[in-house]
Amino acid sequence: QVQLVQSGAEVKKPGASVKVSCKASGYTFTSYGISWVRQAPGQGLEWMGWISAYNGNTNYAQKLQGRVTMTTDTSTSTAYMELRSLRSDDTAVYYCARESAYSSEEFDYWGQGTLVTVSS
Amino acid sequence: EIVLTQSPATLSLSPGERATLSCRASQGVSSYLAWYQQKPGQAPRLLIYDASNRATGIPARFSGSGPGTDFTLTISSLEPEDFAVYYCQQRSNWHAAPMYTFGQGTKLEIK
Numbered sequence: 001q002v003q004l005v006q007s008g009a010e011v012k013k014p015g016a017s018v019k020v021s022c023k024a025s026g027y028t029f030t031s032y033g034i035s036w037v038r039q040a041p042g043q044g045l046e047w048m049g050w051i052s053a054y055n056g057n058t059n060y061a062q063k064l065q066g067r068v069t070m071t072t073d074t075s076t077s078t079a080y081m082e083l084r085s086l087r088s089d090d091t092a093v094y095y096c097a098r099e100s101a102y103s104s105e106e107f108d109y110w111g112q113g114t115l116v117t118v119s120s
Numbered sequence: 121e122i123v124l125t126q127s128p129a130t131l132s133l134s135p136g137e138r139a140t141l142s143c144r145a146s147q148g149v150s151s152y153l154a155w156y157q158q159k160p161g162q163a164p165r166l167l168i169y170d171a172s173n174r175a176t177g178i179p180a181r182f183s184g185s186g187p188g189t190d191f192t193l194t195i196s197s198l199e200p201e202d203f204a205v206y207y208c209q210q211r212s213n214w215h216a217a218p219m220y221t222f223g224q225g226t227k228l229e230i231k
Contacts (some may be wrong), residue, residue, distance in 0.1 A: 033218070035220060037220075037222075044207065044222060044223075044224045044225045045156075045158075045164065045207055045209075045222040045225075046222070047219070047220040047221065047222060050217065050218050050219070050220070057217060058217070059214055059215075059217035059218060059219055061219070095163055095164075097164075099218075100166065100169060100175075102169045102170065102173070102175070103152060103169060103170055104211075104218075105150075105152040105154065105169065105170065105210075105211045106152075106154035106166060106169045106209060106211070107154075107164075107166060107209075108166050108169075108175065110163035110164060110165075111163065112163060113163055
C-alpha cells in the first residue's frame with residue numbers, strides 16, 4: 001500500500017534552517033510528483049511547492065522563493081523540503097502529498113505531517 | 121493566480137441533514153477541482169476529484185458538482201463522522217510546471 005512517512009517534529013530558532021524528509025513506499029517513486037503543503041496552527045492549507053520525482057524539476061510558491069528548496073533521492077524514494085531563514089510565522093505542520101493517480105490535478109496520499117516550531 | 125473562495129466559513133447542521141458547501145474560482149481555467157476533508161490532528165483526505173468523481177472508498181453520500189467557476193460539495197445526509205473542515209483545491213500551470221491553490225476552508229460543525 002502507498003505510504004508517505006515523514007520525519008519527526010523539529011524545534012528551531014529564528015534564522016535557522018529545517019529539512020523535512022518524506023519517505024515513499026508502495027509505488028514507483030519516479031512516476032508521481034510530490035508537493036509540500038503547510039498548515040499554521042488553526043489555519044488553512046498552504047501549498048509550498050512541487051517537485052517532479054522523475055527529473056527533479058521544481059516550482060515553488062512565490063512567497064517562499066529564495067527560502068525553500070525541494071529535492072529527491074530516487075535511490076531511497078525520499079523527498080526533502082528545506083526551509084531557511086526561519087521565522088515565527090513558519091511554525092506549522094508540514095505535509096508531503098503525492099500527485100494523484102486519477103488525474104495529477106490533486107493529491108491522493110499524504111504524509112502524517114511534521115510539526116516545525118520556530119521559537120527563540 | 122487562481123483564488124478559491126469557499127462559503128460559508130462555518131456551517132452548523134445536525135446529523136441527518138443535507139450539507140451544501142461552495143467553492144468559487146476567480147477564473148474558470150479548469151474543470152478540475154478537488155475536495156478534501158480534514159479532521160483535527162489528521163492529514164487531509166481526498167474526497168472528490170475532477171469536480172464530481174468520488175475517490176476510492178468515499179461513501180456515496182458525498183457528491184460534487186461543477187465545472188466552471190462555481191463548484192459544490194454536497195453531503196446528502198450527515199453522519200457524525202462528517203463533521204470536519206472541508207477544503208477545495210485546484211491546479212494551474214506556471215511555465216509548464218504545476219501550482220496548486222486551496223480554498224480557505226469550511227468548518228462543518230454540529231448544531
